[in-house]
Every structure is written in structure tokens, then in C-alpha cells.
Amino acid sequence: xxxxxxxxxxxxxxxxxxxxxxxxATVTYVKGLSDxxxxxxxxxxxxxxxLSGSLVSTFTVxxxxxxxxxPSASDAGLRTWSKTSDTGTVATFTATA
Amino acid sequence: xxxxxxxxxxxxxxxxLSGSLSASFNVQSTVxxxxxxxxGPTNALSLFxxxxxxxxxxxxxxxxxSTVLPTTYVGSIExxxxxGVTPVVCYKTMNTNVAAYVNSVTRPVWLVYxxxxxxxxxxxxxxxxxxxxxxxxxxxxxxxxxxxxxxSAGFPYRAAGTADVLAGNYxxxxxxxxxxxxxxxxxxxxxxxxxxxxxxxxxxxxxSFVSGSGKPIGITEYGIGSTGSNADRNTRIQQDCAYLRAxxxxxAMWQYWxxxxxxxxxTTYQFTDAATIATWQGIEAGTI
Numbered sequence: 001x002x003x004x005x006x007x008x009x010x011x012x013x014x015x016x017x018x019x020x021x022x023x024x025a026t027v028t029y030v031k032g033l034s035d036x037x038x039x040x041x042x043x044x045x046x047x048x049x050x051l052s053g054s055l056v057s058t059f060t061v062x063x064x065x066x067x068x069x070x071p072s073a074s075d076a077g078l079r080t081w082s083k084t085s086d087t088g089t090v091a092t093f094t095a096t097a
Numbered sequence: 098x099x100x101x102x103x104x105x106x107x108x109x110x111x112x113x114l115s116g117s118l119s120a121s122f123n124v125q126s127t128v129x130x131x132x133x134x135x136x137g138p139t140n141a142l143s144l145f146x147x148x149x150x151x152x153x154x155x156x157x158x159x160x161x162x163s164t165v166l167p168t169t170y171v172g173s174i175e176x177x178x179x180x181g182v183t184p185v186v187c188y189k190t191m192n193t194n195v196a197a198y199v200n201s202v203t204r205p206v207w208l209v210y211x212x213x214x215x216x217x218x219x220x221x222x223x224x225x226x227x228x229x230x231x232x233x234x235x236x237x238x239x240x241x242x243x244x245x246x247x248x249s250a251g252f253p254y255r256a257a258g259t260a261d262v263l264a265g266n267y268x269x270x271x272x273x274x275x276x277x278x279x280x281x282x283x284x285x286x287x288x289x290x291x292x293x294x295x296x297x298x299x300x301x302x303x304x305s306f307v308s309g310s311g312k313p314i315g316i317t318e319y320g321i322g323s324t325g326s327n328a329d330r331n332t333r334i335q336q337d338c339a340y341l342r343a344x345x346x347x348x349a350m351w352q353y354w355x356x357x358x359x360x361x362x363x364t365t366y367q368f369t370d371a372a373t374i375a376t377w378q379g380i381e382a383g384t385i
Contacts, residue, residue, distance in 0.1 A: 002109070003114075004109065004112070004114035004116050005114065005116045006116040007105045007106065007107050007116050007117055007118035009118070010103065010118055010120040012103075012120070015122075016123035023122060025103060025105070025122075027107075029105070029107040029116070031109070032109025032114055034111050067110070068109075068110065068111070069108065069109050070107070070108045071105060071108075072105070072106050073103065073106070075101050075102060075103040075104065075122075076101055076102040076103075077124070091105075
């Protein structure tokens, strides 16, 4: 079962902004996880003849593959937010108030 | 100050799943609004000066030409108002003198074609068509000191107003307007809202038409009648100030109609008590 990404915090560099000022928002997040598909092979070997037969099947390990995750930002005032950095866990966005 | 909701979203393109979180930040008002008053029943400078010395300092006022604009701003009554005062100048005759007047203006002027049109036109579309021609004519002169202002009435926007008014058909398009303005009065004798402008249909119905325009808002006439007490009026002005500062970040002008219409308490707006004068002066100073 995949695991959804989680945004864990949002902080702003000031409590309020004058019109025209730059707003910087710092967003921390945890990347999403996908399932890992694994192949299982069963083999039966005749020790006298050395002959063998096999069957391949698959199973899934849930939520162990870390996915690429894209953070984004928006606000009710329809400002244009630009991503200025992204470490994979912390992203910074700026916009004009 | 306006609180703005902000949402951050993290999207996993592999699974298509996402998570989000919201927070808010505050944006201050665009500019401090111009605060002023109309000083009496006529355009007389003496009336303005009395208001200015009693409840001022005022930095805007409103005056009226019942038909045509003067042939020139030079020597007009508005040219005699103190420096720093922005006059809202209303006229009703289309075209005549408009270009010459606009070209002669040497101070910030908010120019209104046919203020409070709702009671004068059977159809809003007729007014809007005329307004658009005046807007184009004013702007064609290229004088950045002259702003094109639509000034709407108050009472026609009550809940029981006509369908044409309540459909917003007297509101010109934002492309023709620099400021959307409103004249609005309250009195305990009729339709008095419990909380002031914030729950007054006469205001909220109108504001719903202009709030998404991206244009600044002005109140070019505002008054509280005298059916209630001086203290009631004082409280109401403070309530409305709090609402306007918190909820109308684009408020660019707020004028008190510091005058009376006859002797009916419902239209007796002028306050002279010290407490309310202190309130209005505190609003002007930005301390309230």
C-alpha cells in the first residue's frame, strides 16, 4: 500500500507583510512511499538426477520505496509562489505580498 | 490587515497521492485611506473649513455640480480647498467641459459621473453605457491626477431593492473604473444593522459586486443618524472602523457626511459631542 506524502509544517519569515514585500514560506515535508514488488522462485531438485523444476511468483513489500515528491504552494489571494530551494525535506517559497 | 490562507502541498507522482497543510499570513492595507468629510449642505469652502477645524484634519471632501463641470478647474471652488485635500467632484451633464476641465486639473481629483444613479435611471445598463463614455473621455485626456470614480447609492441596495439594482446592473466594469465608491447611512429608525456595515445589506449587497474587481473601494458619504444617542453613534463608528480595517484592505477613502438633512433625527448626521469627535479624529490619525 503506497503511503501519501505529508506536509509537516509551514513557517513564514514575518507575521505580517506590507503590500509589495517579499513573503518567504518554509515548508517541511515527508516524501511519499511506494510498494516494492519482489520475485520469489521456488525450486525442487531431484538429488539423484540433478533435474529440477521451478515456479516463480511475486509478492509486495508495502510502502518501502521512497518516491520523488514535489512540493508546491498556493494562497487564497492567487499570488504566484516560486520555489527557491528544495532539499527533499525542506522547501522554500517566495511571493510578493 | 487581511489574513490570507496559504496551502502547501506535496505530491507523489508515482502513486498520485498527495498531502497538504494550511496556514495563514497577514497583509497590511494597501495604503492608509483618505479620511475626510463633507462640511455642510453646499460646496462652500467656509463649511469645509469649519468641519476641518472641528473634526479634522480632513484630507478629502465631496462636492457637487448639478449639471455641467466648470469650463476649467482653475478658479473653481475645489481649487480653493487646502493643499492635501482630495476633492471628489460630481457632475451630471455628459461631455460638456469634461475634456477641458480634466486637462486643467492640477491636484488629485476623484471625478464622478452621475453619482447615485440607481434612483435616476430606469435601467442600470443605460447608466453604465453613459458612464463608459465618460470614463473613456476622461482617460483620453491622459491626466494621471484625475481618477474615474463610480459612486453608488445606499438605500437601493437594501434587501428589498429592485431586481436591476440587486443584479449589479448599475456597476460599470472594472476596466472603466479607478475607484468603486459608495454612499451609505445608518439610523436606528429603519433597517439598522446589529453590527454595522458588516451585516448591513445596503453595504454587503453592493460590496459583493465590487470586491472581486481588483479596484480600491471608497466611502464617499457615511453618516449615522440621531435616532439613537451620541454614544450609540460613537460606538457604531468604531464598529465600522474595526470592520473596514480588518475586512476591506483596499479601502482608499472614507468620508463622514458631517451635515444634516432637515431636522429629522434619521438624517441628522452631524456629531458635535467630544467623544465622537475624538473617535473620528482618532480614525483620521490612525490611532483607532
